[in-house]
Amino acid sequence: MQINVTRSSMPPYEEYCEEIKTLWDSHWITNMGEKHQMLQTQLEKYLDVDNVALYTNGHLALEGALAALNMKKGGEIITTPFTFASTTHAIVRLGFTPVFCDINEADYTINADKIEELITEKTVAILPVHVYGNICDVDKIEKIANKYGLKVIYDAAHAFGESYMGKGVASFGDMSMFSFHATKVYNTIEGGALCFNNEEYKQVLNDMKNFGIRGQESCMYVGGNAKMNEFQAAMGICNLRHIDSWIEDRKRVYLRYIKNLSGVKGVKLPLIQENLKSNFAYFPVVFDSYKYSRDDIYDKLKEAGINSRKYFYPLTSDFECYSECGYSDCHDLSVARIIAKNVLTLPIYPELSDETIDRICDIILN
Numbered sequence: 001m002q003i004n005v006t007r008s009s010m011p012p013y014e015e016y017c018e019e020i021k022t023l024w025d026s027h028w029i030t031n032m033g034e035k036h037q038m039l040q041t042q043l044e045k046y047l048d049v050d051n052v053a054l055y056t057n058g059h060l061a062l063e064g065a066l067a068a069l070n071m072k073k074g075g076e077i078i079t080t081p082f083t084f085a086s087t088t089h090a091i092v093r094l095g096f097t098p099v100f101c102d103i104n105e106a107d108y109t110i111n112a113d114k115i116e117e118l119i120t121e122k123t124v125a126i127l128p129v130h131v132y133g134n135i136c137d138v139d140k141i142e143k144i145a146n147k148y149g150l151k152v153i154y155d156a157a158h159a160f161g162e163s164y165m166g167k168g169v170a171s172f173g174d175m176s177m178f179s180f181h182a183t184k185v186y187n188t189i190e191g192g193a194l195c196f197n198n199e200e201y202k203q204v205l206n207d208m209k210n211f212g213i214r215g216q217e218s219c220m221y222v223g224g225n226a227k228m229n230e231f232q233a234a235m236g237i238c239n240l241r242h243i244d245s246w247i248e249d250r251k252r253v254y255l256r257y258i259k260n261l262s263g264v265k266g267v268k269l270p271l272i273q274e275n276l277k278s279n280f281a282y283f284p285v286v287f288d289s290y291k292y293s294r295d296d297i298y299d300k301l302k303e304a305g306i307n308s309r310k311y312f313y314p315l316t317s318d319f320e321c322y323s324e325c326g327y328s329d330c331h332d333l334s335v336a337r338i339i340a341k342n343v344l345t346l347p348i349y350p351e352l353s354d355e356t357i358d359r360i361c362d363i364i365l366n
Protein backbone atom coordinates (compact mmCIF):
# COMPACT_ATOMS: atom_id res chain seq x y z
CA MET A 1 0.00 0.00 0.00
CA GLN A 2 1.18 3.45 -0.97
CA ILE A 3 1.71 5.86 1.94
CA ASN A 4 1.32 9.52 1.04
CA VAL A 5 2.65 12.54 2.87
CA THR A 6 -0.89 13.42 3.86
CA ARG A 7 -4.40 12.02 3.63
CA SER A 8 -7.50 14.20 3.48
CA SER A 9 -9.52 14.11 6.68
CA MET A 10 -13.20 13.45 6.09
CA PRO A 11 -16.29 13.09 8.28
CA PRO A 12 -18.34 9.86 8.18
CA TYR A 13 -20.23 9.66 4.86
CA GLU A 14 -23.63 9.73 6.59
CA GLU A 15 -22.74 12.84 8.52
CA TYR A 16 -21.99 14.78 5.35
CA CYS A 17 -25.15 13.53 3.65
CA GLU A 18 -27.19 14.68 6.62
CA GLU A 19 -25.52 18.10 6.53
CA ILE A 20 -26.22 18.74 2.85
CA LYS A 21 -29.85 17.51 2.95
CA THR A 22 -31.29 20.98 3.52
CA LEU A 23 -29.63 22.20 0.33
CA TRP A 24 -32.18 20.07 -1.56
CA ASP A 25 -34.95 21.96 0.20
CA SER A 26 -33.63 25.45 -0.35
CA HIS A 27 -31.93 24.96 -3.72
CA TRP A 28 -29.51 27.65 -2.53
CA ILE A 29 -26.09 26.14 -3.17
CA THR A 30 -23.72 29.10 -3.30
CA ASN A 31 -23.67 32.92 -2.91
CA MET A 32 -23.13 33.08 0.82
CA GLY A 33 -26.06 30.91 1.87
CA GLU A 34 -27.01 29.35 5.15
CA LYS A 35 -24.06 26.94 5.46
CA HIS A 36 -21.61 29.67 4.57
CA GLN A 37 -23.02 31.90 7.31
CA MET A 38 -23.04 29.07 9.83
CA LEU A 39 -19.44 28.05 9.16
CA GLN A 40 -18.28 31.65 9.34
CA THR A 41 -19.79 32.07 12.80
CA GLN A 42 -18.41 28.73 14.00
CA LEU A 43 -14.92 29.56 12.76
CA GLU A 44 -14.89 32.98 14.40
CA LYS A 45 -15.44 31.17 17.66
CA TYR A 46 -13.09 28.23 17.03
CA LEU A 47 -10.24 30.36 15.71
CA ASP A 48 -10.73 32.97 18.42
CA VAL A 49 -10.82 35.92 16.00
CA ASP A 50 -13.20 38.85 15.52
CA ASN A 51 -13.97 38.40 11.83
CA VAL A 52 -13.77 35.64 9.25
CA ALA A 53 -14.39 35.94 5.50
CA LEU A 54 -14.66 32.64 3.64
CA TYR A 55 -13.18 31.94 0.21
CA THR A 56 -13.22 29.25 -2.42
CA ASN A 57 -9.55 28.61 -1.71
CA GLY A 58 -6.67 30.01 0.30
CA HIS A 59 -4.85 31.51 -2.63
CA LEU A 60 -7.76 33.73 -3.65
CA ALA A 61 -8.15 34.74 -0.01
CA LEU A 62 -4.55 35.92 -0.02
CA GLU A 63 -5.08 37.81 -3.27
CA GLY A 64 -8.25 39.23 -1.71
CA ALA A 65 -6.25 40.57 1.23
CA LEU A 66 -3.66 42.18 -1.02
CA ALA A 67 -6.39 43.78 -3.14
CA ALA A 68 -8.46 45.09 -0.25
CA LEU A 69 -5.77 46.74 1.84
CA ASN A 70 -5.47 49.73 -0.47
CA MET A 71 -1.72 49.58 -0.88
CA LYS A 72 0.11 51.54 -3.55
CA LYS A 73 0.38 49.49 -6.76
CA GLY A 74 3.93 48.54 -7.66
CA GLY A 75 4.95 48.70 -4.02
CA GLU A 76 7.39 46.30 -2.45
CA ILE A 77 6.31 43.54 -0.10
CA ILE A 78 8.87 41.92 2.17
CA THR A 79 8.31 38.19 2.30
CA THR A 80 9.95 34.78 2.59
CA PRO A 81 11.13 32.57 -0.28
CA PHE A 82 10.70 29.47 1.92
CA THR A 83 7.02 28.95 1.20
CA PHE A 84 4.51 27.49 -1.21
CA ALA A 85 4.19 29.06 -4.68
CA SER A 86 0.94 30.74 -3.67
CA THR A 87 2.51 33.31 -1.34
CA THR A 88 4.89 34.77 -3.90
CA HIS A 89 2.51 34.42 -6.84
CA ALA A 90 -0.21 36.36 -4.99
CA ILE A 91 2.20 39.27 -4.52
CA VAL A 92 3.29 39.29 -8.16
CA ARG A 93 -0.18 38.69 -9.62
CA LEU A 94 -1.53 41.70 -7.71
CA GLY A 95 1.18 43.93 -9.20
CA PHE A 96 3.53 44.16 -6.22
CA THR A 97 7.22 43.33 -6.07
CA PRO A 98 8.39 40.64 -3.66
CA VAL A 99 11.49 41.46 -1.65
CA PHE A 100 12.88 38.27 -0.16
CA CYS A 101 14.14 38.06 3.38
CA ASP A 102 16.11 35.14 4.79
CA ILE A 103 14.66 32.77 7.41
CA ASN A 104 15.55 31.63 10.92
CA GLU A 105 17.59 28.49 11.30
CA ALA A 106 15.53 27.33 14.27
CA ASP A 107 11.92 27.57 13.08
CA TYR A 108 12.22 28.41 9.33
CA THR A 109 10.01 31.51 9.60
CA ILE A 110 11.12 34.93 8.29
CA ASN A 111 14.16 36.34 10.12
CA ALA A 112 12.60 39.42 11.71
CA ASP A 113 16.04 40.87 12.48
CA LYS A 114 16.69 41.17 8.76
CA ILE A 115 13.44 42.85 7.75
CA GLU A 116 14.34 46.42 8.58
CA GLU A 117 17.38 46.57 6.31
CA LEU A 118 15.15 45.63 3.36
CA ILE A 119 12.70 48.50 3.84
CA THR A 120 12.77 51.25 1.20
CA GLU A 121 10.41 54.15 0.45
CA LYS A 122 8.55 51.74 -1.85
CA THR A 123 7.81 49.16 0.86
CA VAL A 124 4.08 48.81 1.55
CA ALA A 125 3.75 45.58 3.51
CA ILE A 126 5.29 42.53 5.15
CA LEU A 127 3.92 39.09 4.20
CA PRO A 128 5.42 36.42 6.47
CA VAL A 129 4.41 32.75 6.61
CA HIS A 130 3.80 30.65 9.73
CA VAL A 131 5.74 27.81 8.09
CA TYR A 132 4.75 24.28 9.20
CA GLY A 133 2.58 25.97 11.83
CA ASN A 134 5.60 27.61 13.48
CA ILE A 135 4.61 31.10 14.47
CA CYS A 136 6.65 34.06 13.20
CA ASP A 137 8.10 36.62 15.58
CA VAL A 138 4.79 38.49 15.60
CA ASP A 139 5.85 41.02 18.24
CA LYS A 140 8.97 42.15 16.42
CA ILE A 141 7.14 42.26 13.10
CA GLU A 142 4.39 44.40 14.61
CA LYS A 143 6.93 46.86 16.01
CA ILE A 144 8.62 47.24 12.63
CA ALA A 145 5.29 47.61 10.83
CA ASN A 146 4.15 50.32 13.24
CA LYS A 147 7.44 52.19 12.99
CA TYR A 148 7.29 52.35 9.16
CA GLY A 149 3.51 52.37 8.65
CA LEU A 150 3.43 49.02 6.85
CA LYS A 151 0.59 46.53 6.53
CA VAL A 152 1.14 42.98 7.78
CA ILE A 153 -0.56 40.03 6.10
CA TYR A 154 0.18 36.57 7.48
CA ASP A 155 0.08 33.48 5.35
CA ALA A 156 -1.30 31.21 8.09
CA ALA A 157 -2.15 28.36 5.68
CA HIS A 158 -0.30 25.93 7.96
CA ALA A 159 -1.51 27.28 11.28
CA PHE A 160 -5.19 26.37 11.51
CA GLY A 161 -6.50 26.13 15.06
CA GLU A 162 -3.30 27.23 16.74
CA SER A 163 -3.02 29.77 19.49
CA TYR A 164 -0.07 31.80 20.66
CA MET A 165 0.14 33.34 24.13
CA GLY A 166 -3.46 32.27 24.58
CA LYS A 167 -4.68 34.19 21.51
CA GLY A 168 -5.89 32.80 18.19
CA VAL A 169 -2.92 32.69 15.83
CA ALA A 170 -4.79 34.88 13.34
CA SER A 171 -5.20 37.77 15.78
CA PHE A 172 -1.89 39.23 14.69
CA GLY A 173 -1.24 41.64 11.82
CA ASP A 174 -3.87 43.30 9.63
CA MET A 175 -5.07 40.05 8.12
CA SER A 176 -4.25 36.35 8.21
CA MET A 177 -5.05 33.78 5.56
CA PHE A 178 -5.92 30.15 6.23
CA SER A 179 -6.10 27.45 3.58
CA PHE A 180 -8.73 24.74 3.88
CA HIS A 181 -7.32 22.71 1.01
CA ALA A 182 -7.82 18.93 1.10
CA THR A 183 -4.18 18.42 2.10
CA LYS A 184 -4.30 20.71 5.13
CA VAL A 185 -5.03 19.91 8.81
CA TYR A 186 -8.60 21.13 8.34
CA ASN A 187 -10.34 21.12 4.98
CA THR A 188 -13.50 22.26 3.25
CA ILE A 189 -12.46 20.17 0.18
CA GLU A 190 -10.94 23.36 -1.20
CA GLY A 191 -11.38 26.58 0.68
CA GLY A 192 -9.81 29.36 2.63
CA ALA A 193 -10.44 32.29 4.90
CA LEU A 194 -9.22 35.70 5.86
CA CYS A 195 -9.26 36.71 9.52
CA PHE A 196 -9.05 40.33 10.62
CA ASN A 197 -9.69 42.51 13.64
CA ASN A 198 -10.81 45.67 11.87
CA GLU A 199 -14.52 45.28 11.10
CA GLU A 200 -14.27 47.86 8.32
CA TYR A 201 -12.68 45.30 6.03
CA LYS A 202 -15.72 43.07 6.12
CA GLN A 203 -17.80 44.84 3.48
CA VAL A 204 -14.99 45.38 0.99
CA LEU A 205 -13.81 41.77 1.26
CA ASN A 206 -17.31 40.42 0.74
CA ASP A 207 -17.92 42.74 -2.22
CA MET A 208 -14.57 41.95 -3.81
CA LYS A 209 -15.06 38.19 -3.70
CA ASN A 210 -18.35 38.66 -5.55
CA PHE A 211 -17.25 40.76 -8.56
CA GLY A 212 -17.33 43.96 -6.51
CA ILE A 213 -21.12 43.86 -6.58
CA ARG A 214 -23.05 45.36 -3.66
CA GLY A 215 -26.79 44.93 -3.96
CA GLN A 216 -28.61 44.50 -7.25
CA GLU A 217 -27.73 47.74 -8.92
CA SER A 218 -24.35 48.79 -7.72
CA CYS A 219 -20.88 47.55 -8.50
CA MET A 220 -18.31 49.11 -6.21
CA TYR A 221 -15.03 47.44 -7.19
CA VAL A 222 -13.34 45.59 -10.02
CA GLY A 223 -13.74 42.40 -8.04
CA GLY A 224 -13.28 38.75 -8.87
CA ASN A 225 -15.16 35.61 -7.92
CA ALA A 226 -13.90 33.73 -4.88
CA LYS A 227 -16.94 32.72 -2.86
CA MET A 228 -17.02 29.51 -0.87
CA ASN A 229 -20.00 27.39 -1.96
CA GLU A 230 -22.50 25.59 0.27
CA PHE A 231 -21.05 22.10 -0.28
CA GLN A 232 -17.64 23.30 0.80
CA ALA A 233 -19.12 25.04 3.83
CA ALA A 234 -21.08 21.89 4.76
CA MET A 235 -17.85 19.88 4.64
CA GLY A 236 -16.27 22.50 6.85
CA ILE A 237 -19.11 22.31 9.38
CA CYS A 238 -18.73 18.52 9.59
CA ASN A 239 -14.95 18.57 9.78
CA LEU A 240 -14.97 21.16 12.53
CA ARG A 241 -16.78 18.63 14.76
CA HIS A 242 -13.80 16.29 14.46
CA ILE A 243 -10.84 18.63 14.28
CA ASP A 244 -9.81 18.42 17.94
CA SER A 245 -9.57 14.65 17.91
CA TRP A 246 -7.72 14.72 14.57
CA ILE A 247 -5.15 17.11 16.02
CA GLU A 248 -4.78 14.76 19.02
CA ASP A 249 -4.05 11.88 16.63
CA ARG A 250 -1.53 13.99 14.73
CA LYS A 251 0.18 14.67 18.02
CA ARG A 252 0.58 10.93 18.61
CA VAL A 253 2.27 10.59 15.19
CA TYR A 254 4.45 13.62 15.83
CA LEU A 255 5.63 12.40 19.21
CA ARG A 256 6.40 8.93 17.89
CA TYR A 257 8.62 10.40 15.17
CA ILE A 258 10.36 12.49 17.84
CA LYS A 259 10.88 9.41 20.02
CA ASN A 260 12.24 7.31 17.15
CA LEU A 261 14.48 9.93 15.59
CA SER A 262 15.77 12.02 18.46
CA GLY A 263 19.42 11.97 19.42
CA VAL A 264 20.56 10.99 15.92
CA LYS A 265 23.50 13.10 14.71
CA GLY A 266 22.74 15.09 11.56
CA VAL A 267 18.97 14.64 11.89
CA LYS A 268 17.36 17.91 12.91
CA LEU A 269 13.82 17.51 14.21
CA PRO A 270 11.11 20.18 14.30
CA LEU A 271 11.07 22.59 17.17
CA ILE A 272 8.19 22.84 19.59
CA GLN A 273 7.81 26.58 20.17
CA GLU A 274 7.15 28.10 23.56
CA ASN A 275 3.67 29.49 24.26
CA LEU A 276 2.30 27.92 21.07
CA LYS A 277 -0.58 25.47 21.04
CA SER A 278 0.44 23.50 17.96
CA ASN A 279 -1.69 21.74 15.35
CA PHE A 280 1.04 19.20 14.43
CA ALA A 281 0.44 19.89 10.76
CA TYR A 282 3.82 18.80 9.40
CA PHE A 283 6.87 16.82 10.36
CA PRO A 284 9.85 18.50 8.69
CA VAL A 285 13.24 16.87 9.16
CA VAL A 286 16.47 18.55 8.09
CA PHE A 287 19.33 16.23 7.17
CA ASP A 288 22.47 18.24 7.77
CA SER A 289 25.73 16.30 7.36
CA TYR A 290 23.84 13.07 8.00
CA LYS A 291 25.19 9.82 6.52
CA TYR A 292 22.56 10.05 3.75
CA SER A 293 21.46 13.14 1.85
CA ARG A 294 17.88 14.40 1.81
CA ASP A 295 17.51 13.27 -1.80
CA ASP A 296 18.81 9.77 -0.99
CA ILE A 297 16.29 9.40 1.80
CA TYR A 298 13.49 10.70 -0.39
CA ASP A 299 14.40 8.05 -3.03
CA LYS A 300 14.74 5.23 -0.48
CA LEU A 301 11.33 6.01 0.99
CA LYS A 302 9.83 6.16 -2.48
CA GLU A 303 11.20 2.70 -3.31
CA ALA A 304 9.37 1.44 -0.23
CA GLY A 305 6.11 3.01 -1.39
CA ILE A 306 6.32 5.99 0.95
CA ASN A 307 5.87 9.47 -0.49
CA SER A 308 7.60 12.14 1.52
CA ARG A 309 7.84 15.68 0.20
CA LYS A 310 10.66 18.13 -0.52
CA TYR A 311 8.63 20.91 1.01
CA PHE A 312 9.75 23.63 0.33
CA TYR A 313 12.15 23.08 -2.51
CA PRO A 314 13.10 25.01 -4.55
CA LEU A 315 12.77 28.45 -2.98
CA THR A 316 10.05 30.44 -4.73
CA SER A 317 12.63 33.10 -5.64
CA ASP A 318 14.37 30.41 -7.74
CA PHE A 319 11.29 29.40 -9.77
CA GLU A 320 11.72 29.36 -13.57
CA CYS A 321 8.86 31.83 -13.94
CA TYR A 322 10.91 34.38 -12.02
CA SER A 323 14.22 33.69 -13.75
CA GLU A 324 14.15 37.07 -15.52
CA CYS A 325 13.50 38.95 -12.28
CA GLY A 326 16.84 38.25 -10.62
CA TYR A 327 15.21 37.67 -7.23
CA SER A 328 17.67 34.94 -6.28
CA ASP A 329 20.66 37.25 -6.58
CA CYS A 330 19.41 40.39 -4.83
CA HIS A 331 19.55 39.25 -1.24
CA ASP A 332 21.36 36.88 1.03
CA LEU A 333 19.09 33.87 1.35
CA SER A 334 21.76 31.49 2.59
CA VAL A 335 19.82 29.94 5.47
CA ALA A 336 16.71 29.42 3.35
CA ARG A 337 18.85 27.83 0.65
CA ILE A 338 20.44 25.32 3.05
CA ILE A 339 17.11 24.36 4.61
CA ALA A 340 15.39 23.99 1.21
CA LYS A 341 18.18 21.68 0.06
CA ASN A 342 18.08 19.45 3.15
CA VAL A 343 14.50 19.40 4.37
CA LEU A 344 12.04 16.56 3.93
CA THR A 345 8.52 16.48 5.35
CA LEU A 346 7.49 13.01 6.46
CA PRO A 347 3.98 11.55 6.21
CA ILE A 348 1.69 12.80 8.97
CA TYR A 349 -2.06 12.42 9.26
CA PRO A 350 -4.44 11.22 11.97
CA GLU A 351 -4.74 7.57 10.85
CA LEU A 352 -1.03 6.95 10.24
CA SER A 353 -0.27 3.79 12.22
CA ASP A 354 2.56 3.40 14.72
CA GLU A 355 3.79 0.49 12.66
CA THR A 356 4.14 2.62 9.53
CA ILE A 357 5.86 5.40 11.45
CA ASP A 358 8.38 2.87 12.77
CA ARG A 359 8.93 1.50 9.28
CA ILE A 360 9.59 5.03 7.93
CA CYS A 361 12.06 5.71 10.73
CA ASP A 362 13.86 2.40 10.12
CA ILE A 363 14.42 3.32 6.50
CA ILE A 364 15.81 6.71 7.51
CA LEU A 365 18.11 5.26 10.16
CA ASN A 366 19.39 2.14 8.40
Ligand SMILES: *Cc1c(COP(=O)(O)O)cnc(C)c1O
Nearest residue numbers: 057058059084086157179180181
Ligand atom coordinates in the same frame (compact mmCIF):
# COMPACT_ATOMS: atom_id res chain seq x y z
C1 LIG B 1 -1.78 25.58 0.81
C2 LIG B 1 -1.06 26.87 0.88
C3 LIG B 1 -1.52 28.04 0.22
C4 LIG B 1 -2.66 28.04 -0.77
O1 LIG B 1 -3.84 27.57 -0.30
P1 LIG B 1 -4.93 26.93 -1.30
O2 LIG B 1 -6.11 26.77 -0.41
O3 LIG B 1 -4.39 25.65 -1.80
O4 LIG B 1 -5.19 27.91 -2.39
C5 LIG B 1 -0.84 29.21 0.43
N1 LIG B 1 0.25 29.26 1.21
C6 LIG B 1 0.75 28.18 1.82
C7 LIG B 1 1.97 28.32 2.68
C8 LIG B 1 0.14 26.94 1.66
O5 LIG B 1 0.66 25.86 2.24
